[in-house]
Each structure stands twice: as C-alpha cells, then as structure tokens.
Amino acid sequence: MLVRIDPDSPAPLHAQISAAVRRGIAVGEIAPGERLPGARDLAAALGVNLHTVLRGYQELRAEGLVELRRGRGAQVRTDAAPAVAALRQAVHALVGEARRLGLSATEVTEMVREAMA
Amino acid sequence: MLVRIDPDSPAPLHAQISAAVRRGIAVGEIAPGERLPGARDLAAALGVNLHTVLRGYQELRAEGLVELRRGRGAQVRTDAAPAVAALRQAVHALVGEARRLGLSATEVTEMVREAMA
DNA sequence: AACTTGTTCTAGTCTGCATAGAACAGTTAG
DNA sequence: CTAACTGTTCTATGCAGACTAGAACAAGTT
Incomplete structure (x- = not known):
C-alpha cells in the first residue's frame, strides 16, 4: 500500500491520507480485512505527525471503511x-x-434520478 | 440574481459567493452578458466585507466566467x-x-443526498 | 509481563480567512 | 468637464483551523 503526500497542496494532509487509502480500497490495492500501516509508522514514513495520520484514519472509520482498535491497528x-x-x-x-x-x-x-431512469 | 451565504459552513465565504454565481450561470438564472451586483452592494446585502465579495468575483474571472472592469462592474x-x-x-x-x-x-x-448533507 | 497501537489531553506555531480603512484608476452618467 | 460609481491595490488586525509536539492512558497482542 502506497500513500503519497503533497505538502504544497491546498488540501489538508489528513484529507490527502484518507483519500489515498480510499482510492487504494476502490482500486483493489488494499484488500478487505487487510491491515493498514500503523499510524506511528506511516507518520514517520510520510514525515508527518502521528495525529495527522490518526485524523485521516478516523475519517475513514466515520465512513465505515475501516475499523480502528488499540493494539490491533487499522x-x-x-x-x-x-x-x-x-x-x-x-x-x-x-x-x-x-x-x-x-x-x-x-x-x-x-439530475441523478433522471440519469438513472 | 439571489446569492445566499451560510456563515457556519466550513466553506470559505468567497467560495460560497463564487459558487452561488457559478450555479446561477449553470442553471440559467444569469444570462450571458448580464451584470452582477456591484461588489459594495452585494457585500452590504450579505453583511460581508467588500474584499470577500471581490475575491469571489476574481475567482470567477480566473475561471473565465466573468469580466471585471472598474466603473463597469462584473x-x-x-x-x-x-x-x-x-x-x-x-x-x-x-x-x-x-x-x-x-x-x-x-x-x-x-447516497448522494447523504454526501451532500 | 512486555510491547504495540489507538485514544485523549494540553499546548504551541503557522497559514489562510475575513474584516477594516484608505487611496487610487478607469468608466459611466449628469 | 465634473461627479459619482466601481474595481484595484495596499496595509493592518483578529480569528479559526491545520499541523506539530509531548505526554499519559487503555485495550489488545505476543
């Protein structure tokens, strides 16, 4: 699983992180049941703060895409x-x-309703 | 032409203003060649600063949707x-x-309705 | 028991948003 | 031509969110 970040983007880092994972799931790069990298690890890999990664993960949880548990990870x-x-x-x-x-x-x-008809 | 603003929205006011005009153009509420309200007038009507409206207008100009000229307006x-x-x-x-x-x-x-909320 | 991992808390810096006031320069109307 | 109007530019201030930082805590794994 590859997560890339652009520090110069106007998009918040946490949003970039959640978007990367979201895309990974959509495209099939990440399989259901698969574990995401630990927040501390990913934060270190991206040169970003732990809290920033956690916030991205929590956005994914709010969408029902991942589960977060202490000790187990995402x-x-x-x-x-x-x-x-x-x-x-x-x-x-x-x-x-x-x-x-x-x-x-x-x-x-x-518009969607019309297009679906 | 009606422009509504939600001060509690996470979206910046200038973005809301440009979005409102963009929508007006898209839906046909605003005809090509039509003049937008003066920045000072709209600012007063919305209870917003002149610069905020101007910024929204300039975004629209950057997108090639409107022309701005002193004395003439938008x-x-x-x-x-x-x-x-x-x-x-x-x-x-x-x-x-x-x-x-x-x-x-x-x-x-x-799903769309939820995502828009 | 030791270690890992998410959770929560406080706190500090930095950037963008919005406001405010003023002076300036084309454009239009009287 | 003059006066009023309108966008442009400049400086300055207050505020909220993003990001970072460090620490302590709780649930799960090994």
Missing part, C-alpha cells in the same frame, strides 16, 4: 467491498463538482 | 458556456458504476 472492513468504495468515490467526485457549482442537494439528486 | 462573459459539462460527466460516471452494482435509483440518490 483494518479494512470486510464489507467495504472495492466496488462499493469505487461508487463512494464516484459520489464523492460528483458532490465535489456539484458543490463547486453551488448546486443544491435536490438539484443534484434530481 | 459582467458574465458571453462565451461562459455552462460548466455543467463536468457535472454531467460526474453524473454519468456515478450512474455507470451504480448500474454495474445493480443499485436502485433511490439507493443511489440516497
């Missing part, structure tokens, strides 16, 4: 199927673009 | 084609992925 949930992760990413991209355009939730969902 | 460029193309692309990608997974329209729209 583990990709078995029900976090790659396809689902891919879908989640597609939703993410759409929502991001919609936000950029300032569209409301109903406007976007209406 | 004008929507006639060739400001709806940037909705990117949005439609995102919708297309999402729908394709959702179909591949056999998800229903309501399931997908619900």
